[in-house]
Structures are given as structure tokens and as C-alpha cells.
Amino acid sequence: MKVSDLVRMAAADDVQMTLTPSGRLKLSGDQDAIDRWLGTVGQYSDQIIAELSARAESGPMAPQCPAAGASASTASADATGRLP
Secondary structure, eight states: OOHHHHHHHHHHTTEEEEEOTTSOEEEEEOHHHHHHHHHHHHHTHHHHHHHHHHHHHHSOOOOOOOOTTOOSOOEEEETTSOOO
């Protein structure tokens, strides 16, 4: 599976992946969905960071909007599952 596909599939499951200013991977969205994705994201975190970094260098990324009809409650965790 391509990392770009993984990022797209997570986004479809209401998990947005972004980079912090320090270059760490940040997950935000529905907490249950984040919990489901943590294992996979952890396995590919270096590749995901590289993909997101390349996107940022090549131009503005698409807005990170929640999916239509998504719950108003969201949570945020880094790739290790720790909440801020």
C-alpha cells in the first residue's frame, strides 16, 4: 500500500494527519477512529512524515476539513496515542 493511500484512507475515516512545527506527526479527529489507526500509523510513521513533508514543500495542502456529518466532538493525539 502506498503511504499516500494510507493518509487518504485515514482521512476518509475522520483522522487527519498533520505535522507539528517540530516535525512530529499529529493525528486529530474522532478519538475512536484515531485509536483504530494508531497501530498502522505507528508502523508507517517515518514514511507518513516524509509524505506530509514532501506535500508541504511542494505547495499548500488541501484544507483539513472534517467529513460531512462528522461528530462535533474531536480529539487529538500524536502518533504514540498520547493526548496533549
